Structures are given as structure tokens and as C-alpha cells.
Amino acid sequence: IFKIKVSAKLRTDEHFAPQDGRIRFIFDGKKLDTRVSILPITRGEKVVMRLLTSEGRSFKLEDLGLKDNELEVVQKAYSKPYGMILAVGPTGSGKTTTLYSILKILNSSEVNITTVEDPVEYDLPGVNHIQINTKANLTFATGLRSILRQDPDIIMVGEIRDAETARIATNAALTGHLVLSTLHTNDAVTAIPRLMDMGIEGFLVASTVNLVVAQRLARKLCDECKKQFTLTKEDMEELKKIRPDIAAQLKGGEKIFHEVGCTVCDGSGFKGRLGLYEVFEIDESIRILISEGTSSDELYKQARKNGLILIVEDGVKKLVAGVTSISELIRVTALKE
Incomplete structure (x- = not known):
């Protein structure tokens, strides 16, 4: 742990407070960036290291697992000169990669x-x-406020964590800037009431979020060793007990x-990752409901009527296509509370 602290430029004499750092190095010709998190526990210190490679920068939007019609919806949103695009999901779900893939497309000298x-x-x-x-004192809110004085065209906010950041980001999207950000919500529709819970008026959310x-x-699944089998009646009965939402499809x-x-x-049965998506386009019918302060359930019903495909439904399609396994689908998706 001492060596890790030195490499990450962290305090070696601090053993009772959390510390975060990074280690950059080149291995086998690849630039690696390791994020280090050190947490004091009763038996000493616990270290978690998250490995990022420069290969992440080469990701293309079309390689992430979005379907053609979903790519068109995303393209329509980022082609607008203003408004807000939100990527939502738990930590480690690929939100930043999605936003960076959009930034790469938009990035130019102009x-x-x-x-x-x-x-x-x-x-x-x-x-x-x-x-x-x-x-x-450089927080998301203060950083965002300073950015707006720099005449930006496109702003990416790593995460909307509080009401102040939400308000500044919304105003930026309303005044001619394209704003990309993330929220921690389980599904796409819930992002709307989440913003409103932060104090953003419905008409502002309706006017800005695209x-x-x-x-x-x-x-x-690893293409070299994955094994095909047929879902039997017994398999279906068992699946209905643990995940009726998957079994229903x-x-x-x-x-x-x-x-x-x-x-x-390496014996895991898996090689690489792909996204399971829920692409929620804010069209006129949704904007009207948001402005009227309609409940989440009504928003959800209208979104489904508009053709919203849920994450678990996208996962089942990729399961049947032989891309992932049923155990993996169960692991990464969760039933709605």
C-alpha cells in the first residue's frame, strides 16, 4: 500500500482518511491510467484500483450496442445546437463512455x-x-459557472449531483449551449422527476431535456467457447420464479x-462488454406532460406508447442473438421497485 500511495502521489502518513489518486504508465505499448481509491477500515486500509486504457478513446458510438433506430435518435439530439442530453444508470454502467463517444463526433476546431x-x-x-x-472550492457548480464565462458551445458535466448544478446546467441548455451530463437513476423516465425533485420547474425541464x-x-460471451442450449419448459418455470419480467418475453x-x-x-466465458440501452426521446407529447407536472407513471405510459424499449427488453434481444448469457442478463438488470 505504501508503494501504491507513492505512485499515486498520495500521503503516505495518512491512515485514517479516504484518499483518491491516479497512476499513469505505459505497459505493452498501451497507455494505462489507474484510478486509486484508499479507504481506512478496522483492519488497516483497503485499496481499489480501476484500470482505464487509452483504447476507450477510440470507441465509436455505433460500437457500443445501440440499434440503428436508437443511433438516429441520439444523432438527432446531439445535432441540435442547444438542449440537454442525459446518460443515466449506476456507477460503472458506461455513461461516461457514451457521452465521450458523442463528444468525439462533435469535436472540431470550430x-x-x-x-x-x-x-x-x-x-x-x-x-x-x-x-x-x-x-x-472547485465543485461541479462553481466549475460550470466559470465555464459559462468562457463562451462554450458544448459542455459536459460529469454528474448532476445537487440542485445548484442542476439549475446552472438547465439554464446553460436553455441559453444556447449543448449540455451533456449524467444522473444516477435506474431508468430513463425517472430522470425527469429526479431533475424536478432538485427544484427545476417542469416547464424548464420540458424546454431543455432532449x-x-x-x-x-x-x-x-466468448465466441470461442460459448455453448448453445435450448430453453426447456423446466428452464422457463424456474425463470418465472426469479425473473418473471424476462420470462414474459x-x-x-x-x-x-x-x-x-x-x-x-481466461476461463471466464466472457470477452468484452456491450451496452443494454433505454433511449427515451423527449418529443412534443412528453414535453406537454412534463410541463403539466404529470406523474412518472403517466410519463412512462406515454413513453411506452411512443415506442420506448426497456433495458431488460434490449437485453433479451441480445440474449436471443447469442451475444450475452441469461445469467449475465439477470446480473446486470433489476426489477423495478
Whole structure:
């Protein structure tokens, strides 16, 4: 732990407070960026290291797992010169990767792009990145307020965590800026009442939010060792007990695959990851409901009427396509409370 602290430029004499840092190095010709989190526990200190590679910068939007019609909806949203695009989901669900993929498309010498993040995940050439520093009073809110004085065209806010950040981001989207950000909600529709719970009036949310993308990351089956089997009646009965929402979308008799493990995938049965998505376009029918202060249930009904595909439904499609396994689908999705 001492060596890790030194490499991450953390205090080696601090053992009772959490610390966060980063270690950058080159391994096997690849630039690696390791995020270090150290937490004091009763038996000493616990270290978690998150590995990021420069390969993440080369991600293309079309490689993330979005369907063609969903890509069109996303393209329509980021092609507008103002408004807000939100990526929502739990930590580690690929939200930042989705937003960076959009930034890469929009990045050019003609546009002024600035991000404010904690931490800065990737360094995009030509993009101004701001790292949050609470010790220097550089928060999302103060950083965002300063960015607006820099005549930006596009702003990415790492996360909308509080009412002040939400208010500034909404006003920025309303006054001619394209704002990209993330929220921690389980599904796309819930992002709307979440913003309103932060004190943003319904008419402002309706006027600014153009798109909400909810997502999860699922591991892809290894093509070298995945094994096909047929869903039997017994399998379906068991699935109905533990995940009736998944079982309802299957008839039984489908040929799907499960993980095995080989040398190619280091025995895990999986190689690579892909996104499971819920793409919620804010069209005129949704804007009217938001402005009227309609309940989440009514928003959800209208979104479904408009053709919203849920994360679990997208997951079942990818399950049947042989891309992921049923155990993985169960792991990364959760029933609605």
C-alpha cells in the first residue's frame, strides 16, 4: 500500500482518511491510467484500483450496442445546437463512455468544448477538461459557472449531483449551449422527476431535456467457447420464479448460449462488454406532460406508447442473438421497485 500511495502521489502518513489518486504508465505499448481509491477500515486500509486504457478513446458510438433506430435518435439530439442530453444508470454502467463517444463526433476546431469531471476520465485533444478540486472550492457548480464565462458551445458535466448544478446546467441548455451530463437513476423516465425533485420547474425541464439514455454494461460471451442450449419448459418455470419480467418475453424453445470458459477468455466465458440501452426521446407529447407536472407513471405510459424499449427488453434481444448469457442478463438488470 505504501508503494501504491507513492505512485499515486498520495500521503503516505495518512491512515485514517479516504484518499483518491491516479497512476499513469505505459505497459505493452498501451497507455494505462489507474484510478486509486484508499479507504481506512478496522483492519488497516483497503485499496481499489480501476484500470482505464487509452483504447476507450477510440470507441465509436455505433460500437457500443445501440440499434440503428436508437443511433438516429441520439444523432438527432446531439445535432441540435442547444438542449440537454442525459446518460443515466449506476456507477460503472458506461455513461461516461457514451457521452465521450458523442463528444468525439462533435469535436472540431470550430467548436469550444469544455468538460468538468471528477475524475477526468479521458483526455480528448482539443477539448478543455476541468478536474473537480473541492479543496480549492472547485465543485461541479462553481466549475460550470466559470465555464459559462468562457463562451462554450458544448459542455459536459460529469454528474448532476445537487440542485445548484442542476439549475446552472438547465439554464446553460436553455441559453444556447449543448449540455451533456449524467444522473444516477435506474431508468430513463425517472430522470425527469429526479431533475424536478432538485427544484427545476417542469416547464424548464420540458424546454431543455432532449434525450435520456439509460444503460447497463453486460459482458459479451466468448465466441470461442460459448455453448448453445435450448430453453426447456423446466428452464422457463424456474425463470418465472426469479425473473418473471424476462420470462414474459420468452416463449420457451429459444436457442440461447451460456458461458463455458477457455484460454482465449481466461476461463471466464466472457470477452468484452456491450451496452443494454433505454433511449427515451423527449418529443412534443412528453414535453406537454412534463410541463403539466404529470406523474412518472403517466410519463412512462406515454413513453411506452411512443415506442420506448426497456433495458431488460434490449437485453433479451441480445440474449436471443447469442451475444450475452441469461445469467449475465439477470446480473446486470433489476426489477423495478
